[in-house]
Amino acid sequence: MQRSGWLSLVLGLLILVAWELAATGLKLSTLVLPPPSLVMAALRQGFASGYLGPHVLQTLLEVVLGFGLGSLLGFLGGVALGEWPGARRVLMPYLVVSQVVPKLALAPLLIVWLGFGATPTVVITALICFFPLLENTLTAMQHVDPQRLELFRMLRASRWQTIWRLKVPDGKPAILAGLRVAVVLAWVGAVVGEFIGASRGLGALIIAAQGSMDTPLMFAVLVVITVLGWASYQAMVVLERSLLK
Amino acid sequence: MLQLRQVRYTYPGWPPVVDGVDWAMAPGEIDCLVGRSGCGKTTLLKLAAGLMHPEAGMVLLAQQPVMAPHPDMGFVFQSSNLLAWLSVLDNVLLPITLHRAAQPEDIAHAHDLLARMGLSALAQQRPPQLSGGQQSRVAIARALVTRPPLLLMDEPFAALDAITREELQNDLLAVCQAQGSSVLFVTHDMAEAVYLADRVTVMSRGKLQGEVQVDLPRPRPTDLRYTPRFNALCAELRAMMDEVR
Numbered sequence: 001m002q003r004s005g006w007l008s009l010v011l012g013l014l015i016l017v018a019w020e021l022a023a024t025g026l027k028l029s030t031l032v033l034p035p036p037s038l039v040m041a042a043l044r045q046g047f048a049s050g051y052l053g054p055h056v057l058q059t060l061l062e063v064v065l066g067f068g069l070g071s072l073l074g075f076l077g078g079v080a081l082g083e084w085p086g087a088r089r090v091l092m093p094y095l096v097v098s099q100v101v102p103k104l105a106l107a108p109l110l111i112v113w114l115g116f117g118a119t120p121t122v123v124i125t126a127l128i129c130f131f132p133l134l135e136n137t138l139t140a141m142q143h144v145d146p147q148r149l150e151l152f153r154m155l156r157a158s159r160w161q162t163i164w165r166l167k168v169p170d171g172k173p174a175i176l177a178g179l180r181v182a183v184v185l186a187w188v189g190a191v192v193g194e195f196i197g198a199s200r201g202l203g204a205l206i207i208a209a210q211g212s213m214d215t216p217l218m219f220a221v222l223v224v225i226t227v228l229g230w231a232s233y234q235a236m237v238v239l240e241r242s243l244l245k
Numbered sequence: 246m247l248q249l250r251q252v253r254y255t256y257p258g259w260p261p262v263v264d265g266v267d268w269a270m271a272p273g274e275i276d277c278l279v280g281r282s283g284c285g286k287t288t289l290l291k292l293a294a295g296l297m298h299p300e301a302g303m304v305l306l307a308q309q310p311v312m313a314p315h316p317d318m319g320f321v322f323q324s325s326n327l328l329a330w331l332s333v334l335d336n337v338l339l340p341i342t343l344h345r346a347a348q349p350e351d352i353a354h355a356h357d358l359l360a361r362m363g364l365s366a367l368a369q370q371r372p373p374q375l376s377g378g379q380q381s382r383v384a385i386a387r388a389l390v391t392r393p394p395l396l397l398m399d400e401p402f403a404a405l406d407a408i409t410r411e412e413l414q415n416d417l418l419a420v421c422q423a424q425g426s427s428v429l430f431v432t433h434d435m436a437e438a439v440y441l442a443d444r445v446t447v448m449s450r451g452k453l454q455g456e457v458q459v460d461l462p463r464p465r466p467t468d469l470r471y472t473p474r475f476n477a478l479c480a481e482l483r484a485m486m487d488e489v490r
Contacts, residue, residue: 147326153296154320155340156313165343169330 066125074133082141136178140171
């Protein structure tokens with residue numbers, strides 16, 4: 001690990017120690033701020049009892065489905081709008097409006113339309129992931145070097161070949177950056193979706209823990225979400241490195 | 246081979262950039278087109294390539310009108326225009342793989358071209374790992390891989406240092422002679438034009454203003470550049486360019 005990595009780790013440990021000392025030394029109620037040791041105990045117990053596992057799997061499934069669906073549609077939409085300026089001028093205002101509407105406000109409507117369970121959460125997650133991919137892919141499609149486009153014209157490449165053999169590979173850095181943003185937002189989408197209309201999943205668990213005033217469990221769930229969000233981001237970084245080699 | 250008949254082209258709001266140009270090239274001939282920046286020589290080359298369409302007149306290749314880029318033409322751009330995500334070999338094979346799978350003889354021909362350019366050891370490297378001169382050589386190999394009877398070149402060596410440029414001129418002459426390709430070469434370097442060409446034509450304000458027949462023997466050794474005849478031809482060309490200023 002590089003020096004900056006070690007410094008970052010030490011900083012994190014210092015914050016945890018300070019938090020532990022403050023919570024115990026100031027005798028703060030565990031309802032307000034449980035010390036990290038108590039959070040870790042809640043986390044350990046949650047996994048050991050098998051209570052947390054199904055919730056983690058549920059949220060993970062929604063993130064994977066929502067991220068996959070939203071990213072795929074965003075990518076395809078970006079390619080299509082990049083290729084057909086007329087469609088872009090007609091559709092873009094509506095796409096922007098669809099993103100301006102807060103997803104949390106959409107959740108009750110989606111429950112009415114789609115019922116309780118994973119489906120509305122997957123849809124919310126997909127809606128959130130859609131836009132970064134759409135924007136980044138669209139930008140990539142529009143910023144291909146004109147001389148390269150001329151080369152492909154000279155080589156009598158079809159539109160299809162120009163998209164898949166020039167524009168998409170050339171735009172990979174921007175498209176993968178969109179994926180990195182989307183994977184982080186996917187966790188926000190899934191958890192927020194579960195706040196509203198789910199009985200399973202980490203978001204539902206936070207609401208349940210709030211109802212029973214189990215603050216250590218709330219923190220434990222936040223730790224799980226943070227670790228999984230971080231891991232998925234790192235997975236995207238690894239994917240990006242391997243695809244940009 | 247290539248014929249231009251009364252070709253004219255105008256960018257909106259400007260006087261004609263190519264104005265009634267007549268041109269005919271014989272098979273195996275190397276023609277250079279010289280002129281100051283903005284005189285219309287790149288536009289003329291793109292009209293000949295079918296990348297642009299004349300507003301009047303016509304372009305013929307082997308007596309057939311050129312309405313779009315033709316498989317019998319290769320084009321080398323001002324920048325090497327290589328695809329960074331492909332290996333050197335795959336870049337060279339691109340004009341083939343866009344239309345069909347590369348056959349063993351295509352791959353052998355690509356390797357042969359790379360060998361002639363002194364790039365055999367770099368076939369599996371990516372373009373960013375190559376020097377500017379090496380990238381230009383790969384671009385020439387790519388243009389020649391389909392064995393086009395006509396090669397169109399738009400100041401391909403302009404960004405290179407003098408020694409690399411001379412080496413590339415020798416490589417180009419050797420490869421074109423081996424393949425029997427005709428070349429229409431646009432440059433603003435008069436010594437380069439005289440060294441490469443059988444005929445040098447001067448362009449100014451969209452018109453062909455005169456030509457110099459280069460009667461130097463072939464093959465042309467590097468020290469030919471220091472002979473009185475070579476210098477006399479350069480002086481004649483220079484005088485012609487000053488005259489049409």
